[in-house]
Amino acid sequence: MEKATSTRDSPHSPKAVASASPEGRTPDARLPFERDFDRLLFSAPVRRMADKTQVFPLEQHDSVRNRLTHSHEVSNLARSLGNDVVRNTPTLMTSRPEENAAIPVILGAVGLSHDVGNPPFGHQGEKAIGEWFSDRRQWIFDRQTVAEDAKHVDTAAPYSTEFTDFEGNAQSLRLLTKLQVSRDGYGLDLTLATLAASMKYTVGAKGVSTDKTSRTAANKKYGFFASEAQLFERVKTHTGLLDLRRHPLTWLMEAADDIAYSVLDVEDSIEKGLVSFREVKEMLHRQHEKGPADGKDPVIGRVLAALDNAVERVQARNISASEEDDVYVQILRASAISELVGAAGATFRSSWPAIALYEHTESIIESSAGAALAKALQDFAREKAFNNAGVLALELSGRRAVLDLMGWFWQGISQRENFNDPGSRRTNHFANLAYRRISENYRRVFENDEPRDGEGQRLSIRYRELRLLTDMISGMTDGYAMQTHAELGRIHAEYAGK
Incomplete structure (x- = not known):
């Protein structure tokens, strides 16, 4: 370390x-x-x-x-x-x-x-910026x-x-x-x-x-x-971290991220009503049969066993069918996460010699005993939930907002009296308004910082302009982006019409 x-x-x-x-103050005993x-x-x-969007944009469901x-x-x-x-x-x-x-x-x-x-709207926001x-x-x-x-x-x-x-x-x-x-x-x-x-x-x-x-x-x-x-x-x-080396702990952080979205994206899809718990369980049964051990995957088998073992206890509670499904979803989440955490830890320990020598190359989850479970859940969410028409429509509205905002903020950044003075007066009222809507600390860095690249060469003003644009867009939340889009859109339409 x-x-x-x-x-x-x-x-x-x-x-x-x-x-x-x-x-008189007690010393801070926290680790750095x-x-x-x-x-x-x-x-x-x-x-x-x-x-900010995790999977489902502008989500109102708590x-x-x-x-x-x-x-x-x-x-x-x-x-x-x-x-x-x-x-x-x-x-x-x-x-x-x-x-x-x-x-x-x-x-x-x-x-x-x-x-x-x-940025706002998750991967769709990233794609919109690049586009x-x-x-x-x-x-x-x-x-x-x-x-x-x-x-x-x-x-x-x-x-x-x-x-x-x-x-x-x-x-x-x-x-x-x-x-x-x-x-x-x-x-x-x-x-x-x-x-x-x-x-x-x-x-x-x-x-x-x-x-x-x-x-x-x-x-x-x-x-x-x-x-x-x-x-x-x-x-x-x-x-x-020489050459292409990763910090050893990065492998565990990445595994935690993989576990979270593999399991919890499916849970969110059920919560939104895009898929049912029954569909998820049926999918796991199909994947279980494709496993390597006597034609069955042992990790998926243990998750299914946890669900089957809970049936009698859950039904004895005499609750509604929807409440039963909620309990089963919680059991699915807890069991799947437990299996994947255990598999990831075991793989990290067995892979440690290669990780310590910076020779390990494959994701911990993908090379673990839980790989089939994680992939099955990821593929299911992608097929059944992420391509839902309502989800896609919201993603498109977020994408449109990002594209428009980038154009308007670019006017505020670039339309100024002196190109070599980033803080100089803007050349028109809309550009001034757009520039002032950019976060003050981002503008301060743009106007005062003169960054250099890895070879020590000063980066151009044009680079700094583009960096400010992505700073502002990526720092916005979903709701703030939609609100600002509506406000600047109205003003821009009036201003452009004159």
Whole structure:
């Protein structure tokens, strides 16, 4: 385990914390990683996930998950996986008790933050952002030149993939370390260990593998933007993430996420009435028969047995049929999660030699005994729920809002009197209004920060403009996006009509 070093490169030792405490105050005895968790829990970006899509956009049903409830559940599962490892094999990862104590705490923190950079409307929001840039590829990445300055092009073209293939994982790192307002300008000032463990992907956009033979879990997508490349180099230096290495705890965080959406997306689909519990059970019976052990999958078999064993007790309660289904769904959830957590922990322990040498390549869940159960639930939700006509209609309305908002905010960002002065006056009233609707802290970073790429080269003003646009869009909640779309849409229609 690496030192609990923060993004400002200063150790968070108990001694240093105690010496900084005002006279008479009890010293803060929390681990640095516990402070990471607490800072995340109380942060605005985490709270905003309460109004961001997990699967079903603009959901009004209180029992159906949003991005925040999903993240709390992933945090809980990740912590449970950490406890499973350190309690069952206390010398597997480290022989130092204080480091073992830190493992579940770090996993709880990264589980809480893993989706914090996702835009409104989930993956549809990501796709809409990429589509907007792709449709404008011919001009959006270069400055629009004017006659007296015809030879100057301020380009973001080398980094176009960061926008046409927008990645919420990379936005998470930027949000936590740069965009969040803090006392000293270090974002939430999380430890580098927590940042490293939170990164599923350890390459920039140019390092994403398009060749299946060289593709790994760490390079199939990208984990940081050029504007945070130097920060990531510091994370790598202090935590040993050379080449395409993933932090070992990242595998457990990813497994927790896989378990959560595999099981709980199905539960939400039942809660919304898109599928029935009977359909899910029948599907599991079919998949059970396809297993490797005498033609049956043992993990799915144990989940079905848990349901069958509960029938007599549930029916003896003399409750309604709908209440019975609610109880069975709870048993399904608890049994499936228990099986998958146990399978993931066992696979992590058996794979530890390869993980420790950074040679492990396959998802923990996909290589575990629970792989068939997880895949069956994922495929069922995708087929029966995600393609429901009502769900698709809501996704389209969210996509339309994102596309329109990007155009309007782009006017506010780009239509200014002095191209080289990002904070200069806007050239018209609508552009000024749109710019002022962008979060103040995002505008402050845009106007004052001069980011450099991994080679130390200053990134262009055009790059900074595009980054501000994605900062604003990805930071919006579903409800705020729809509200702002309605308000700016009315004003834009009136303004454009003059």
